[in-house]
Amino acid sequence: MERIGFALPVSGPWARPENVRRVATRAEELGYDSLWTFQRLLYPVGHQMGPIYRSVHDPLITLAHVSGLTREIELGVAVVNAYVPPVLLAKELATLQTLSGGRVLAGVGLGWLEEEFQATGVGFEARGRRGEEYVELLRACWSDDPVEYKGEFYQVPASHLDPKPETAPPILLGGAAERALRRAGRLADGWVSASRENLDNIDEKIAVVKAAAEEAGRDPGTLRFVVRGVTKVRLERGGPLSGTYAQIAEDVAELFAKGVTDVFHDLNFDQEIVTASPTEAMARAEEALEILAPSRPGEFGAE
Numbered sequence: 001m002e003r004i005g006f007a008l009p010v011s012g013p014w015a016r017p018e019n020v021r022r023v024a025t026r027a028e029e030l031g032y033d034s035l036w037t038f039q040r041l042l043y044p045v046g047h048q049m050g051p052i053y054r055s056v057h058d059p060l061i062t063l064a065h066v067s068g069l070t071r072e073i074e075l076g077v078a079v080v081n082a083y084v085p086p087v088l089l090a091k092e093l094a095t096l097q098t099l100s101g102g103r104v105l106a107g108v109g110l111g112w113l114e115e116e117f118q119a120t121g122v123g124f125e126a127r128g129r130r131g132e133e134y135v136e137l138l139r140a141c142w143s144d145d146p147v148e149y150k151g152e153f154y155q156v157p158a159s160h161l162d163p164k165p166e167t168a169p170p171i172l173l174g175g176a177a178e179r180a181l182r183r184a185g186r187l188a189d190g191w192v193s194a195s196r197e198n199l200d201n202i203d204e205k206i207a208v209v210k211a212a213a214e215e216a217g218r219d220p221g222t223l224r225f226v227v228r229g230v231t232k233v234r235l236e237r238g239g240p241l242s243g244t245y246a247q248i249a250e251d252v253a254e255l256f257a258k259g260v261t262d263v264f265h266d267l268n269f270d271q272e273i274v275t276a277s278p279t280e281a282m283a284r285a286e287e288a289l290e291i292l293a294p295s296r297p298g299e300f301g302a303e
Helices: 017-029 059-067 086-099 114-120 128-141 178-187 198-213 246-255 277-292
Strands: 002-006 035-039 074-081 103-110 147-150 156-159 171-173 191-192 224-229 262-265
Touching: 002 074, 017 035, 017 059, 017 103, 017 277, 035 059, 035 262, 059 074, 059 086, 074 171, 074 224, 086 114, 086 128, 103 128, 103 224, 103 277, 128 147, 128 171, 156 191, 171 178, 178 191, 178 198, 198 224, 198 246, 246 262
Parallel strands: 002 035, 002 262, 035 074, 074 103, 103 171, 171 191, 191 224, 224 262
Antiparallel strands: 147 156
16 A cells, blocks of 8 residues: 655644644645654764754653544554653653544654653663664563563563554564665564665665564564655755655655655655745745645646
8 A cells, every 4th residue: 555644744843833734734635645753862062973963852751642533544653762651652642642643653763863861861772772672572461461571671570451453553563775675574563764864775675574474473464654755846856855846746756666655755764855945935835735635647748
């Protein structure tokens, strides 16, 4: 199944409450399959990450806000990082899953900004092993009663952790290294690419995930492969998902042909958007939201 989503305005000056609500409701009206957020807890003084990460809303609170304004569109986070305690995250996601009617897509990443781990009191080392336990514990919290876990990084005394979600949110793991891809195939319900992913060879990454799933006795056909589309509308071509609307639409079709199941357009990662005035950024976003909508295939003409 091929799905197209749109990221909510969560980064920079355009991430105003009225804009978040407008994108959410209009995306659902236009037939988009999903809405997305991402996490950036803090921005270390003097860091060179750039304006995209300077000011970012909390991803789950943002999704909770728009869940009450929408009815069917899926609600994805790409991603929550593993410095958030897994039991706390399990509770938050279970609540959002229940209140939204089962629409949550739970992206989880190991994290890469060491200062965020320092600020939350979590060790930065051995993040791969930590991630394995993280997924196990999330699922245990959503299914076991009582929950009891004794791992290298996490320990949960026998406890009731209710209410359970009627259906557990799908867990999508991030990461680009082969070890991370294989972990997604073994443990998760899918894989989500990073903003810096090379989309030209994404089919090779998908193949690694699928092979690991098969080796683990899982059906790779059930997995979701989600691309964060760093979408940049330009007069000239600038790489995948950058250029005219027609070129961007062609890129989306090519990604689906390579085995991607979900593409969401994320204007938060376009520096021209996050450095523009809120009015200008939203005007450009409204145009992209309309023209790139799933209900408009083949209508691009010479745009």
